[in-house]
Amino acid sequence: MIRNLVNRKYLLGNPNRILFRAISTNGKLVVPWEDGKTSKYHGIWLRDSCQCRECHHPTTLQRLINSSSIPLDISADSITENGDGVEITWKGDHKSFYTYEWLRDHSYDPVLVEPPSIKEVLWTGRDLHNSYVKDPYSRDIPQVEFDEVMRDDAGVGKWTRKIAEYGFAFVNNTPVDEKATEELCKRIAFVRPTHYGGFWKFTSDMAKADLAYSQEELGVHTDGTYFTDQPGLQLFHLLEHIGTGGETPLVDGFKAAERLKELDPQAYTTLSTVPVPAHAAGNKDVCIQPADSFPILMHDHKGLLVQVRWNSDDRSTMREWDTPEQVLEFYRAAKVWSDILSSQEFVFQFQLQPGRPMIFNNLRVLHGRTGFEGKRTMCGAYINRDDYVSRLRLTNFGRKEVLRFL
């Protein structure tokens, strides 16, 4: 976790050092902090953010005030210090109180505090391979015990933290059965159903019309590129395999993307912008296609890489190009990317073991399967990203700290 390093003892020794300017048309509240920084707040933003029980529901934590009823040029009759914060009496008599802590946490001009987060540990396959071959239970391999996860939320916190750090984690000493595995998944959140069903168990056959259910080799990919919302987590538990093959290669997609950006910035840009259509149409009664064609490397509005969508098998015929020249550039970029993903340096490959399920962040870590022979029974499930992240944050930071930044 990257703790925020700002000294939280920022309340001023001398309240008189807090300078107020009148909130009038386009007026702002100005708060100078002990560390020399100064925050400015618009009147309408403050009124809209009023934390009183009339304006902000104390249980549901939802806004009650009709924001559009606030005049854009709202002004205050009085602004006074009051204990740990500032009380504002608005024209029309409504009173709002903001603690200095709240003002500091929510300062936007400038932003002063960042919500807590987990620092990702990016890895290459080589890093993990060397540890794993010496000892699959080495400290370098992200893992938790089944019992600790089932025992209490601290165990769930430890588990979800490993997933957030490494993008995957093993769960040691799990009972080799379907029911216990499903209960394990539910420690994070409910199972996400899809057109294939919910929690699944299968022995290799072609009853489900998707290559994932065959015995063929599957190159590394992310699941559900055909969904608007790709599954966030996937868990695999190998219950039995009488036969050979069927190893699991994993690749850290964020690490691979970092390498792509170094090696070939143009390819990185291409894969971050060209929209790729996808479909799941093997079952007679569905043809799932996402709401939009999304690029392979997806970034949030701040430009941070947050999601990898890569499954060449599920890619539909590409007929939407900005220019015909984009065609060759896309294939060129995809080849550079694919070469990184399949290089020995990047692939961490291992044999799943009964009793040691593996869960991974499907938005970051790509998975595959080598070809196999014999009877092989697996079970597993998807969990939504939103529910997983909620659980991750609450178990690791505590409810108070998570709510602090709403």
Next chain:
Amino acid sequence: MIRNLVNRKYLLGNPNRILFRAISTNGKLVVPWEDGKTSKYHGIWLRDSCQCRECHHPTTLQRLINSSSIPLDISADSITENGDGVEITWKGDHKSFYTYEWLRDHSYDPVLVEPPSIKEVLWTGRDLHNSYVKDPYSRDIPQVEFDEVMRDDAGVGKWTRKIAEYGFAFVNNTPVDEKATEELCKRIAFVRPTHYGGFWKFTSDMAKADLAYSQEELGVHTDGTYFTDQPGLQLFHLLEHIGTGGETPLVDGFKAAERLKELDPQAYTTLSTVPVPAHAAGNKDVCIQPADSFPILMHDHKGLLVQVRWNSDDRSTMREWDTPEQVLEFYRAAKVWSDILSSQEFVFQFQLQPGRPMIFNNLRVLHGRTGFEGKRTMCGAYINRDDYVSRLRLTNFGRKEVLRFL
């Protein structure tokens, strides 16, 4: 439905009029059509799109060829006409066959054919109100019969088409019970579970910590702005109401956005770009927040409005602004938008009736509820957008036509 109007009898009377150029480095296949248009196809794109059983799985409809194994400058040994299409023998001996129909459907330079789609009928509240007060079963009100939906897929096709056209539809003569209502939902797809549960039934109380479960007036909004993937459809069935109030206002968000763009293009741009954070944190064990902060008006990569995210109650404190000046502009734009949404011209308001559930596209149509008194029991469910659209397209266009454009 906007049928594609291109004459599909485009196969040439005289095959000799088809001109081939050699596919060599950066070479392309060139196909002139009867209507005077000409399509060009890159060699690598053609090879990657090979439809043979070795390259494209006939059942799962997934790509089998490893795209990155294709040389960027792949060339052909021969190109010949063969019945209804073109056969290409690639250097290295693999043979591919493309029908003229497939080539025309997938032409990208230029795009010649558009997949079938349903034309949306945008409405104002006034349009529907005038019809509804005369007769709630007027032809102008989108509706289907419970029996026809339960009978066969043609009924489901009719229902989903109404939803796609109007953004909502009533289902007449539905049994007034929970079980039948759930079966009705499942005619489209499985119910989407959330942290609140799956198919729900409730009588007004505060057991679920969200304003939606209270008796307060709720302004029009979309549900689940705190999810990465907002629920696609929502169905409401009023089972019983002994009391007064509780009417349902609906607003066509796409029509309202069209008006906003006319009235105030700057406000439209603001609401299409400023990221808005959201949360659902009323229940002690969750704090759901989307993967990114999304704008209120969401567009696809072609710039088409595809989704409205609007729930002022669930909006978190906004601390991310490109510039401080954006603050006032956001509140100004949101006020113009909110005024349109609450204007009599735009709101279609009615009283739900037992036996006549209403389903709506939550990505387009905003809903609310006026305050009420008395005992009121509702049931309903969410359905994912992807599963709904799959069902919509398959029941309306048929599987062959849907698969044609993959």
